[in-house]
Amino acid sequence: MSLSFNLLKKDGTARRGILNVRGIAIDTPVFMPVGTLATVKGLTSDQIADTTAKIILANTYHLALRPGPDTVQAMGGLHKFMNWNGAILTDSGGFQVFSLAHDCKITDQGAAFRSHLDGTLLDLSPEKAIAIQEKLGADIAMCLDVCPPFGCDLDQLKKAVDRTILWASRCRGSAKSPTQSVFGIVQGGTNLALREYCAKELIKLDFPGYALGGFSVGETPAQMVAVLGQSASFLPENKPRYLMGVGRPEDLLDGVYNGIDMFDCVMPSRNARNATGFSSFGKLRMRNSEHRRSEKPLEAGCNCYCCVHHTRAYVHHLFMAEEMLGATLLTIHNLNYYCRLMQGARDAIDLGQFESYRADCLARFDAET
Numbered sequence: 001m002s003l004s005f006n007l008l009k010k011d012g013t014a015r016r017g018i019l020n021v022r023g024i025a026i027d028t029p030v031f032m033p034v035g036t037l038a039t040v041k042g043l044t045s046d047q048i049a050d051t052t053a054k055i056i057l058a059n060t061y062h063l064a065l066r067p068g069p070d071t072v073q074a075m076g077g078l079h080k081f082m083n084w085n086g087a088i089l090t091d092s093g094g095f096q097v098f099s100l101a102h103d104c105k106i107t108d109q110g111a112a113f114r115s116h117l118d119g120t121l122l123d124l125s126p127e128k129a130i131a132i133q134e135k136l137g138a139d140i141a142m143c144l145d146v147c148p149p150f151g152c153d154l155d156q157l158k159k160a161v162d163r164t165i166l167w168a169s170r171c172r173g174s175a176k177s178p179t180q181s182v183f184g185i186v187q188g189g190t191n192l193a194l195r196e197y198c199a200k201e202l203i204k205l206d207f208p209g210y211a212l213g214g215f216s217v218g219e220t221p222a223q224m225v226a227v228l229g230q231s232a233s234f235l236p237e238n239k240p241r242y243l244m245g246v247g248r249p250e251d252l253l254d255g256v257y258n259g260i261d262m263f264d265c266v267m268p269s270r271n272a273r274n275a276t277g278f279s280s281f282g283k284l285r286m287r288n289s290e291h292r293r294s295e296k297p298l299e300a301g302c303n304c305y306c307c308v309h310h311t312r313a314y315v316h317h318l319f320m321a322e323e324m325l326g327a328t329l330l331t332i333h334n335l336n337y338y339c340r341l342m343q344g345a346r347d348a349i350d351l352g353q354f355e356s357y358r359a360d361c362l363a364r365f366d367a368e369t
Contacts, residue, residue, distance in 0.1 A: 003140065003181040003208050005240045005261075009349055013229060013259040016349040019055075019240055021087040021139045022179070026054045028240065028261040029345055031252065031338045032089060034269065037062050038072075038082040040335070041269055042328040045084045050305065051335040052343070054086045055139075057264045060132050061093030061100070061124075065115055069135035077137025089264075090138035092129045092171075092185075094145045095213070095245070106146065108166060126170035134177045142211065143171040145185040150218030152189070160214075161187050161194050165201045172205045183209040183242060186234070190219060190227050199234035210235045211242040212260075221251060229258035249278060249341055250365055253358045256345050263342075268334035273327045275319045278337045281364050284312075286330065291316035304336035305329070 002022050009016040019026040033040045033048060036059045040048050048056065058078060063069065075081045078088050097104060097111045104113040110125030126144045133141035144167045148160035164187045175182050184202040188194035195212075202210060212231055215224050224246070235241050240261045246252075247265020255263060268278060277284035279299040284291075297307035298315065306315065306329040318326030341361070348357035 002179050005209070005238065007238060011349040011352050011354040012257070013232075014256050014345070014349050014354040015241075015259055015261055016346055017240070017261060019261070021055065021181075024054055024087050026087065027346055029252075029256045029342055030055065030262055031247075031342050032057045032262065032264040033335050033338075034264055034266045035082070036266070037066075038078055040331070041273065042324070042331050045082060047305070047328075047332055048084070048335070049086065051332065052339045053335065055089060056084065056086065057089050057091060058136070058138065059091050059093060059096060060129060060136070061091075061096035063090075063136060064093065064124075064132050065117055069132045073135040073137070079137060087139045088137075089140040090133045090136055090142065091244070092133070092142040092144040093124060094129070095147045097124055098147055106163070108163060110144070110167075126167040127174040130171050130174045130182065134175075134180060138180060140209070141175070141180050141182050143168045143182060143184050145187055145213055147187065147214050147217065148189060150189065154191070157189050157191060157194060161198045165198060168202055168207075169205060172207065181208045183207055183211050185211045185213040185244070186231065187214045188231075189214055190223055192227055192230055195227065195231045196234050199231075203236060207239075209240040209242060211244050213244045215243065216246045216251075221248070221254075224251075225254050225258070228255065228260075232259040249338070250362055252338070252341060253345070253361055256354065257358055268338050269331045272330035272334045275326070275330070277330050278334050280337075280361070282366065286312070286315050286326070287319050288316075298330075298333050299337070302333065302336060302340070304333045306333040
């Protein structure tokens with residue numbers, strides 16, 4: 001496995017570390033921009049790198065449908081295909097199978113479903129999920145798991161956990177790539193007893209990293225936070241902890257506070273395409289008329305390309321004129337903000353001041369500018 005993790009410091013339960021992936025040193029806690037189809041929508045690889053991101057996420061389900069893993073492999077793997085020199089983590093596609101695919105049937109063998117694109121009958125087993133990710137050439141691959149909906153009954157939740165454990169064992173056993181590290185995913189909803197059971201069983205398989213899946217699937221933020229700290233505490237101290245698909249700025253801060261090292265979410269890029277920006281002082285609604293003649297940058301002190309070169313008035317104009325550059329500029333800013341938020345968290349942990357940093361950030365988020 002070409003991955004290592006060094007836990008450098010703790011401030012309460014907040015953790016500061018370095019994740020080394022293929023020789024790339026990634027400071028944690030870290031936010032990973034989402035490039036579902038081998039692209040962070042609207043940005044070039046150089047623009048992604050300019051946000052200071054060193055690792056991005058792509059998706060097995062979507063890339064398996066198009067252009068297909070054989071095509072990506074023939075083009076030299078994801079890094080070469082999209083001209084990205086940083087690290088890449090691929091989600092197994094399990095969540096997309098259950099949320100996007102049609103007529104999905106799940107058995108111990110795997111998931112049989114119809115593509116959301118054209119209705120083609122497909123199947124995804126644990127072994128196939130790993131084989132696809134090896135063809136994609138990701139640095140970190142995720143086990144295929146079962147993501148139960150929030151509010152499901154206890155029997156359904158138990159079945160999802162048992163199947164997740166079974167599939168994790170088969171993923172671990174089928175992994176062949178010496179350059180790809182496979183992470184296990186802990187399920188169990190908001191049931192701490194099942195979370196602990198799932199974590200203990202996965203720890204027996206000795207994965208190089210562990211994720212908490214099944215959050216942000218319908219529960220309230222308060223319901224997630226109520227079990228997040230204990231859920232994270234079930235995971236090994238010396239291995240990276242990844243909270244999947246959770247990405248409001250306040251959620252990231254709550255995650256760091258509860259011992260999480262890695263995050264991903266489409267929120268900064270998706271919200272940018274809908275004219276919403278993030279800043280240290282709250283959200284920016286860039287279609288609002290108040291920005292029409294504003295000479296301010298999106299955020300004072302931000303050194304992203306958008307804030308250095310353009311005014312709020314210009315970004316407002318781009319959205320009102322439905323010009324695609326507006327989404328690109330706002331995506332650059334939002335990702336830069338998320339990376340700065342994590343840099344601030346790392347600095348605060350180094351100084352033993354994370355709790356005050358978090359409180360200060362949260363106090364500002366209610367505002368809208």
